[in-house]
Structure formats: C-alpha cells, structure tokens
Amino acid sequence: xxxxxxxxxxxxxxxxxxxxxxxxxxxxxxxxxxxxxxxxxxxxxxxxxxxxxxxxxxxxxxxxxxxxxxxxxxxxxxxxxxxxxxxxxxxxxxxxx
Numbered sequence: 001x002x003x004x005x006x007x008x009x010x011x012x013x014x015x016x017x018x019x020x021x022x023x024x025x026x027x028x029x030x031x032x033x034x035x036x037x038x039x040x041x042x043x044x045x046x047x048x049x050x051x052x053x054x055x056x057x058x059x060x061x062x063x064x065x066x067x068x069x070x071x072x073x074x075x076x077x078x079x080x081x082x083x084x085x086x087x088x089x090x091x092x093x094x095x096x097x
Contacts, residue, residue, distance in 0.1 A: 006060050006079075008053075016049045028071060035067045037075045037082050 023029065023039075032039050053061070058078070065077035073086040 006057070008057055016052050020049055028069070028073065031070050031073075032075065032084075035069065035075065037067060039084070040081065 029039070061078040061080060063077045063079060067075040069075055069084070069086075073084050075082050075084050
C-alpha cells in the first residue's frame with residue numbers, strides 16, 4: 001500500500017452528530033463480502049463519529065475505486081479504507097438485458 005500525506009486543519013467539537021448504527025442486514029453484508037469489501041462494522045466497536053471530513057478534503061483521499069452495490073448503496077475506496085454511501089432502499093435491483 002502506498003503511503004501519502006495530507007495536511008488537515010481540525011476544529012474540535014465535543015459532539016459531531018448523533019448515534020450512527022452499524023448495519024446488521026445480512027444481504028448488505030453479503031454484498032460487501034462478494035465484492036471483497038471489508039466493512040469496519042465487522043471489527044470496530046465505535047458507535048460515534050470521531051472525524052467528519054468535508055468536501056475540501058475527501059477529494060485528496062479518493063483512490064478512484066468505486067463499487068455499485070445492491071439496495072441503492074455505493075462503496076467508495078479512500079486512503080483510509082472503504083466507506084459505504086447512499087440511501088438504503090431495501091430493493092434488490094433487476095438486471096436489464
């Protein structure tokens with residue numbers, strides 16, 4: 001893995017946002033596993049957001065790897081690992097021929 005540096009100014013806040021639940025949806029977890037995407041939900045016990053990155057920083061962290069998952073979700077790879085974004089729809093996509 002290549003290492004890189006990124007200078008960032010931090011603005012400490014006591015609380016960034018409320019509780020962020022981990023997914024226990026087996027369909028989503030299986031979809032991540034099939035795509036060889038390791039979710040921190042599997043090994044991290046943190047329940048709170050400790051760091052919130054803005055749009056001015058995220059571009060420096062992107063690796064250009066993106067996987068379109070089922071259920072309206074996308075997995076985006078960064079230099080910090082994978083993050084899953086999108087609004088989970090609960091709908092399984094239909095493959096068009």
